[in-house]
Amino acid sequence: MSTVAWITARGLFGRRRVLLLLPLPALLVGLALLxxxxxxxxxxxxPPVLVGLGLAVVLPVVTLIVGTGVLGSEVDDGTIVHILTKPLPRRDIVLAKLGVAIGVSAVTAAVPLFVAGALADSARLGLALAAAAAVGACAYSAFFLMLSLLTRRPVLLGLVYILVWEGLLGNFVSGTRVLSIQQYVITIADRIEPTVLLDSKVSGTLSVVMAAIFIVGCTVAAVDRLRSFSMAGETS
Known part of the structure; x- marks a missing residue:
């Protein structure tokens, strides 16, 4: 399992895709400093910098890039076959890659959010945003990793979820907020450190429960999907 995680991390940082992780966090910190x-x-x-840019763009987009890359690229280029031939449970493969995705995404998003939150209000708000971003990174990573196994266009569908479901419908249709990871993150941060800068629209209990459901449910679905890849490979 650790070997899979190491290979995944090395592959992720060895691709040009990792360069896409830098501009948005830099823009967030730069605007806060300015x-x-x-x-x-x-x-x-x-509100526009911390929520509109930080929680609504930086966190989900960074996680989309990483979450769809840790396994999706191997599905696209066919190297997934080499992983499936290893004597490892499919659960361990998914968990190893998910762990890398969560770690990279959480650090990349939480650090600039901490800095921006500290500049906007206090270090306590920065820590609240960082902690909430870590939870969001877990939920987004599990969701986008699952998408990378279910479809050949995970980035496109991920952007539809971020821009249309969370960005458009989430602001105007209250019912869609129940399935919005962004709303869970905002609420969790606001509960940790209440502030007028954050406008939570769902309950704290719902946010924690639904975030957990996203993480567990999407991980289980990803493991089940990877098992079907194995079966297809054995019969072909």
Missing amino acids: CRAYDVNPAEWG
């Missing part, structure tokens, strides 16, 4: 330098009221720039 607003702080010009002494702009945090009530004016906090």
Whole structure:
């Protein structure tokens, strides 16, 4: 399992795709520093930067890039066959790759969110945002990893989920928020450190429970799908 994780991490950081992780976090920190330098009221720039950019764009997009890359690229180029021939339970393969995706995504998103939150209000808000981002990274990673096994266009479907379901419908149709990871993250951060800069629209209990369901449910579905890949390979 550790070997699979190491190979996955090495492959991920060896691709040009990893360069796509840098601009958005840098933009988030840069905007926060700029607003702080010009002494702009945090009530004016906090919500659009922390939520509109940080939680609604940086976190899900970074996780989409990583989550669909740790296994999806191997499915696309056919090297998934080499992994499936190893004497490893499919569960261990998925968990190893999911662990890498969560670790990379959480660090890449949580660090700039901590910095931006500290600049907007306090270190406590920064820590709350970082902790919530870590939970979001778990849920998003499991979801996008599952998509990479279910479809050949996981990035496209992931963007549809982020932009249409969470971005468009989530702001205007209240019922869709129940299945919005973004809303869970906002609520968790707001419960850890209540602030006017965050506008939570779902309950704390619902956020924790649904985040757990996303993580467990998508992971189980990914393991089951990978088992079907194995069966197909054995019969072909």
